[in-house]
Amino acid sequence: MTPIVEVQQVWKRYGSNIVLRGVSFRVEPGEVVCLLGPSGSGKSTILRCLNNLERIDAGSIRVNDELVGVVEHQSQLRLMTDAQASRQRRDVGMVFQNFNLFPHMTAIENVALGPIQVLGIPKSKAREDAAKSLTQVGLAGREAIYPRQLSGGQQQRVAIARALAMHPKLLLFDEPTSALDPELVGEVLTVMRNLAQTGMTMLVVTHEIGFARDVADRVVFIDHGVVVEEGPPGEVLDHPVTERARQFLAQVRTETKES
Numbered sequence: 665m666t667p668i669v670e671v672q673q674v675w676k677r678y679g680s681n682i683v684l685r686g687v688s689f690r691v692e693p694g695e696v697v698c699l700l701g702p703s704g705s706g707k708s709t710i711l712r713c714l715n716n717l718e719r720i721d722a723g724s725i726r727v728n729d730e731l732v733g734v735v736e737h738q739s740q741l742r743l744m745t746d747a748q749a750s751r752q753r754r755d756v757g758m759v760f761q762n763f764n765l766f767p768h769m770t771a772i773e774n775v776a777l778g779p780i781q782v783l784g785i786p787k788s789k790a791r792e793d794a795a796k797s798l799t800q801v802g803l804a805g806r807e808a809i810y811p812r813q814l815s816g817g818q819q820q821r822v823a824i825a826r827a828l829a830m831h832p833k834l835l836l837f838d839e840p841t842s843a844l845d846p847e848l849v850g851e852v853l854t855v856m857r858n859l860a861q862t863g864m865t866m867l868v869v870t871h872e873i874g875f876a877r878d879v880a881d882r883v884v885f886i887d888h889g890v891v892v893e894e895g896p897p898g899e900v901l902d903h904p905v906t907e908r909a910r911q912f913l914a915q916v917r918t919e920t921k922e923s
Contacts, residue, residue: 665692666693667690669690669727671710675720677721685890687710691867692881698879698884715753728833759824761840772791774826776829778830794825817848817849836866841870857875877901881896882897885906
């Protein structure tokens with residue numbers, strides 16, 4: 665089976681700062697893979713490279729068996745045009761830390777915007793589908809509400825509905841609960857658990873160890889831009905091989921108990 669995501673020896677630097685150092689991993693269709701690691705380890709950069717929001721310096725990324733960011737022309741690789749990159753992003757939904765909703769638009773308008781502008785779906789059909797997406801994330805009846813009238817957890821669920829409305833083959837989550845008050849984290853994780861049960865392919869950057877343990881098929885632990893450990897959550901989380909992974913997991917558990 666062809667993987668949905670195939671990252672091979674990817675390097676990324678910002679000036680003299682090397683963020684990714686030969687990262688490689690795969691995500692199979694229907695898998696949930698969680699990227700764990702300390703802040704600054706390169707996890708979010710990986711997602712941005714996968715969605716062609718950042719260009720890699722070396723290696724290759726394939727999503728849906730297509731090279732990301734480049735096209736082959738006469739046996740040579742050339743950078744994609746903006747139009748080609750936009751087309752490629754249609755099959756990939758991304759949920760950010762800080763929601764990124766349009767404050768002047770209602771929930772249903774935020775969700776319907778992409779299908780109308782990017783997919784060319786008629787407005788009435790897009791709003792009908794948007795209402796279904798909002799229902800899927802537990803926000804039926806909140807279609808006409810503006811973001812400022814919603815809690816952080818509800819705003820993030822609107823953001824997830826917006827990603828779902830594009831009918832993606834892959835969903836990327838970049839620390840989707842990190843901006844939420846602790847009491848609101850559970851409602852977002854519940855939506856993500858439900859999506860996983862539908863067979864949605866998901867790549868999740870998170871510090872929520874309990875979620876990774878319960879939902880992930882595999883965990884990839886990254887530190888200083890290198891994949892340090894990878895495997896089933898029961899192995900990586902309960903029996904980490906490296907000292908760095910043991911230290912990180914112990915710290916996360918301590919912080920969770922204190923909060």
